[in-house]
Amino acid sequence: MTPLISPLSSNDIETVATLARIVWQDTYSGIITQAQIDFMLGQRYDTRRLLEELAMPQVWWDKATLDGELVAFASSLLSATPGEMKLDKIYVDPARQRLGLGGRLIAHVAQRALAQGCSTLILAVNKRNERAIAAYRKHGFFVRNAVCVDIGNDFVMDDFIMARLLR
Numbered sequence: 057m058t059p060l061i062s063p064l065s066s067n068d069i070e071t072v073a074t075l076a077r078i079v080w081q082d083t084y085s086g087i088i089t090q091a092q093i094d095f096m097l098g099q100r101y102d103t104r105r106l107l108e109e110l111a112m113p114q115v116w117w118d119k120a121t122l123d124g125e126l127v128a129f130a131s132s133l134l135s136a137t138p139g140e141m142k143l144d145k146i147y148v149d150p151a152r153q154r155l156g157l158g159g160r161l162i163a164h165v166a167q168r169a170l171a172q173g174c175s176t177l178i179l180a181v182n183k184r185n186e187r188a189i190a191a192y193r194k195h196g197f198f199v200r201n202a203v204c205v206d207i208g209n210d211f212v213m214d215d216f217i218m219a220r221l222l223r
């Protein structure tokens with residue numbers, strides 16, 4: 057099962073927002089409240105925001121397709137710290153998780169980070185998202201520190217920052 061990994065286009069935005077909703081419900085229902093899921097999805101997958109991100113030179117959106125079907129996506133960006141790229145989002149269709157798609161997207165983003173002169177790939181993951189933490193450990197990340205970020209509307213992101221050294 058070899059996915060095609062390619063840049064996301066504006067035509068994919070609706071599909072990505074729909075897939076994000078499916079994955080978020082599956083992943084976060086037992087971790088954060090439904091109100092927080094709705095709030096964060098509304099913020100992150102708003103069409104105008106995605107169009108803006110697609111136009112940004114230091115933000116990359118990738119999609120993984122199987123037989124033309126979009127089954128996973130990731131976004132990455134240059135973080136404020138020199139030498140660091142952030143894997144900002146990575147989501148795989150629940151029916152296709154644990155088949156290596158996430159690993160392939162991570163490898164793709166790691167290659168980009170190296171090409172951009174970065175030595176570290178970082179990400180933030182909810183402390184209670186044990187499956188994702190296990191996946192990140194499998195793909196070479198370690199927990200670097202913990203943060204609790206106020207995102208408004210009385211919601212916080214209670215996360216581990218994980219890092220993978222690239223060289």
Ligand SMILES: CC(C)(COP(=O)(O)OP(=O)(O)OC[C@H]1O[C@@H](n2cnc3c(N)ncnc32)[C@H](O)[C@@H]1OP(=O)(O)O)[C@@H](O)C(=O)NCCC(=O)NCCS
Nearest residue numbers: 083146147148153154155156157158159181187188190191
């Ligand atoms: C986390 C995620 C991106 C990993 O992608 P993936 O394609 O499933 O992962 P891979 O096949 O590359 O790696 C598999 C590893 O992930 C972990 N994993 C993934 N799904 C799992 C599950 N349902 N149960 C337990 N472990 C799981 C395991 O460590 C697994 O290794 P193993 O099969 O040897 O035990 C994907 O599972 C996903 O989208 N999860 C839901 C959304 C999410 O949490 N995204 C990350 C937000 S920070």
